[in-house]
Amino acid sequence: METKKGYENYDKVHVAIDCVIFGYYERQLQVLLIQRDFEPVVGEWSLIGGILSEDEDLDAASQRILKYNTGLDNVFMEHVHVFGKVHRDPLARVVSVMYYALINPIDYNHKLIPRMGAKWFPINNIPKLIFDHEEMLKMAFDTLKKKITRMPIGFELLPPKFTMPELIQLYEAILQKSLDKRNLSKKIFSLKILRKHNEKQFNTSKKGAFLYSFDKRKYEALTKKGFLFEI
Amino acid sequence: METKKGYENYDKVHVAIDCVIFGYYERQLQVLLIQRDFEPVVGEWSLIGGILSEDEDLDAASQRILKYNTGLDNVFMEHVHVFGKVHRDPLARVVSVMYYALINPIDYNHKLIPRMGAKWFPINNIPKLIFDHEEMLKMAFDTLKKKITRMPIGFELLPPKFTMPELIQLYEAILQKSLDKRNLSKKIFSLKILRKHNEKQFNTSKKGAFLYSFDKRKYEALTKKGFLFEI
DNA sequence: TCAAAAGTGTTATCGCTACACCCATGC
DNA sequence: GCATGGGTGTAGCGATAACACTTTTGA
Incomplete structure (x- = not known):
């Protein structure tokens, strides 16, 4: 000083x-x-x-x-x-x-x-x-x-229950490019921070998409370990 | 406001x-x-x-x-x-x-x-x-x-001319763990941001180690492209 | 039955990691 | 000639990227 x-x-x-x-x-x-x-x-x-x-x-x-x-x-x-x-x-x-x-x-x-x-x-x-x-x-x-691209913070932008296509679309909106839905959902699932619900959302399709919610506890356990992923 | x-x-x-x-x-x-x-x-x-x-x-x-x-x-x-x-x-x-x-x-x-x-x-x-x-x-x-671990900013901590063993030792001092010298030097060389000099430094060995200097222009070209690497 | 979106597995490639020996020199 | 640090290549493995078809259902 x-x-x-x-x-x-x-x-x-x-x-x-x-x-x-x-x-x-x-x-x-x-x-x-x-x-x-x-x-x-x-x-x-x-x-x-x-x-x-x-x-x-x-x-x-x-x-x-x-x-x-x-x-x-x-x-x-x-x-x-x-x-x-x-x-x-x-x-x-x-x-x-x-x-x-x-x-x-x-x-x-x-x-x-x-x-x-x-x-x-x-x-x-x-x-x-x-x-x-x-x-x-x-x-x-x-x-x-x-x-x-390194941490799944996208959940903060979604409602408590959301579908996988919504999550992918969010990532596409942020990164401004199209992403492979198989690879991205695989990566998200592998983190095991989602809870699958027995409900479907029919907003955007006739078949309906399963709803998921975000398991904050598991997520925080991951981030404490400094976990990173890449899209 | x-x-x-x-x-x-x-x-x-x-x-x-x-x-x-x-x-x-x-x-x-x-x-x-x-x-x-x-x-x-x-x-x-x-x-x-x-x-x-x-x-x-x-x-x-x-x-x-x-x-x-x-x-x-x-x-x-x-x-x-x-x-x-x-x-x-x-x-x-x-x-x-x-x-x-x-x-x-x-x-x-x-x-x-x-x-x-x-x-x-x-x-x-x-x-x-x-x-x-x-x-x-x-x-x-x-x-x-x-x-x-993502960008080669280590050069800022070294003198203008330095040897590869010095660079590796610096990284080990920062990351507080030992690193594989072959893999790290390979990675650094692959970035093509070093100029090799025709001089050797004999401070720490009889054989001597080649001196390198850091090519700021090439480095900046890389960082503009958002280039990243990982150790 | 058709259209539209959801859901799901496999393969090839690439990059990373692990690993060991020869080289040059001063003493 | 030996001790010391410098320098280099490869093979195996795991992760990523690319890719297409089946399912469901409302209209």
């Missing part, structure tokens, strides 16, 4: 939290965005964000901001990067801590209260964003893609 | 940069630490750190802090995580942005000016550290281990 007694002579800055909130519905990966209602960029779209309070843990702030904007808590959320250019926000010096979050549609259909014009946009049709938010989104999306 | 005009009503906090600086000498991975000279933890060891100025880019601050403490610039440095618990520093509210840096011994032997009792510690013999710095170090070390 160089050669000072305490921090009185050092600057303070605003610390923002910006969240790239991913959701999955209509067979597309979507991102929740909000329309700014204050200067200098009224009406433009931005990531969901907020400012850290002095008496608030950083992780608590990210949960608070997510809850305020979506009504959800206990959401999968992970820090990705920090953005700290001096003039990245023209209003003030703001260092932004960027997270991404994964939300599943059942939860948000029931509980989500979109505030201040929050709206879902498909990942391939994102409007112009303020500041460096496009860079943030790109980085978060890259992180999600990289991560999902 | 919730529903405010500007940021006047929001808190500001100190933003610190803390660097886990890795070096490699005496066949061991080492970490540069510093002895605090101010309250409340005078005499205890800490990571190299400093406070962000209001008119300074975050990345510039990390470079400044590294240069101030080691005399080096143009160093490989990467953000890992942010630590933001309210009371992590008992003196003040400080959000800390943690980086790790890789330094090679030729550079620091020539230029390093250890300040304020900065000292290298072998990774397996780290003293008690202040605040959450042990957690930071653990996370940085884990990140380094994970990263080096």
